[in-house]
Amino acid sequence: MSSNRAVAYKGPGRVEVVSTDYPTFELKDGPGVNPANIGRKVPHGVIIKTVATNICGSDQHMVRGRTTAPINLILGHEITGEIVEVGRDVEFLKVGDLISVPFNIACGRCQNCINGHTEVCLHVNPDRPGSAYGYVDMGGWVGGQANYVLVPYADFNALKFPDKDQALEKILDLAMLTDIFPTGFHGCVTAGVGPGSTVYIAGAGPVGLAAATAAQLFGAATVIVGDMNAQRLKQAASFGCEVIDLSKGEPKEQIEQILRVPEVDCAIDAVGFEAKGHGANTAADAPAAVLNALMDITAAGGCISIPGLYVTGDPGAANEAAKKGALSLNFGTGWAKSISFATGQCPVMRYNRKLMQAILADRVHIAKNVNAKVITLEEAPRGYAEFNEGAATKYVLNANGYLDKFAA
Missing domain, CATH: 3.40.50.720 (NAD(P)-binding Rossmann-like Domain)
Structure with missing residues (x-):
């Protein structure tokens, strides 16, 4: 089994890169996990090897101590990755696929999801509608600033890039499809x-x-x-x-x-x-x-x-x-x-496919406009500190080396 490293909230103003469990197809107890979600089976999920995972201003709110986030919460909800394991019930995705993961976690089956309101799915957070990876009061789905991440309801949530090689050439732009x-x-x-x-x-x-x-x-x-x-x-x-x-x-x-x-x-x-x-x-x-x-x-x-x-x-x-x-x-x-x-939150799935097409067709260069900067996962604490100080930069964490050629 592969080792896993992840960015954890350690209290106001502090994050650390820590060793953590490799994902499994079951939601286990941990910081911020809703008790009602502990033991939840995820045969509909995939495990991805992270290609890009970004630092978001919403993460920064937690790191500043401006929420009720628990200590040791694994951070990160802007995730792009390559599938390395596929759950038993996944039908349309396979190992090797490159996907963009909406920060909203949605079941695809409730009335809100059917109506296109994936930002307020009724089934993924026992406390209230809506959920996200690595975020306070969002059900406890483990964050994506890590080497490996579990993506539930993958057939519904994942946006597969049609051409893997083309996507890797434009990956900094495509990494922005998860949220911002x-x-x-x-x-x-x-x-x-x-x-x-x-x-x-x-x-x-x-x-x-x-x-x-x-x-x-x-x-x-x-x-x-x-x-x-x-x-x-x-x-x-x-x-x-x-x-x-x-x-x-x-x-x-x-x-x-x-x-x-x-x-x-x-x-x-x-x-x-x-x-x-x-x-x-x-x-x-x-x-x-x-x-x-x-x-x-x-x-x-x-x-x-x-x-x-x-x-x-x-x-x-x-x-x-x-x-x-x-x-x-x-x-x-x-x-x-x-x-x-x-x-309210953006229902990412309402827009991400069309915005992907705009990026692939060279209609927009979002990474340039937000000044995307690639740093390693281990450099995440520095990225958080510089972002907190007002850097005009979108930090993209290169967790597994896919982004080496884009690094400064």
Whole structure:
């Protein structure tokens, strides 16, 4: 049996690469595993040898200690890999297939999955709808920042690349199909971005940059990205976005300087619950700051999409209400302007196949736009630290050497 190494959460600000069990076709007890899931058989699963596994901003929330994640939780939900073992009930996949794994775990059989809402599958998490690999309160499916990972309900969940050699040539772009590219695309779909739209995206992290890339695919007239990190704004500008520096104040006046009007057709929150204040308040936590700003600058009748993560448990929040996910919103503004809101995880399977085709046809180069950087699995702690410090980089972990030629 092969050995397995994985990235584990060791407490606020700390991750370590540890030796861990090789996956089996049964969910075993471990950090974060829901008791009702212990012993769950997975004959419908496959075990993959990881080709690429990415560090996500959602992982970073846990590592900062801003969730109730347990110590020793194996991290990682952005997984691309080669199948090395196939469960008894798998019919359409085989050893050697190269697959992209949606971060949402979905059974494919419940009413939500049948209706295309794979982000809120009813059968994979005993506590509530929806599940993901290596994430707090998501059922305890083991994370994918590892050499080997179990993928349940594989016939349904796995996106097989049609040509393995072609896929390996474009693997850095294809590695973004597990989460951030579909998530950014979903933000544009639900916000109503279309040809000629003006769109404001709060946050120039990887999801914000993916949303900006998607907005350009949709033919938006002007894509404006706001952040207070100069390097991330520079990255957004590198592929044609307008940028505004939120350390200089609220976005409204800066948007007016670009568009000649102080509003946009639609807006996307790619920041989430760890938002900061604007202007002189950029050092202070202000979890409702982005949402309130978006209600202010979104045109009447427009839509705000919220792919940025909000949680029900934030022990590091600035006040008792925010610790429970209760925010002080200027909701009257949104109501008066008849603004609609779209929230929740992205149903990755709704978009990943078409986005794969766009990548394979050279219609989009998402890895370049998010500044993908390959590092080894053992270098994951450094990647987390640099990402936490605001690096304008999407870190891709090269767990098994498939990405050697792309390494810096």
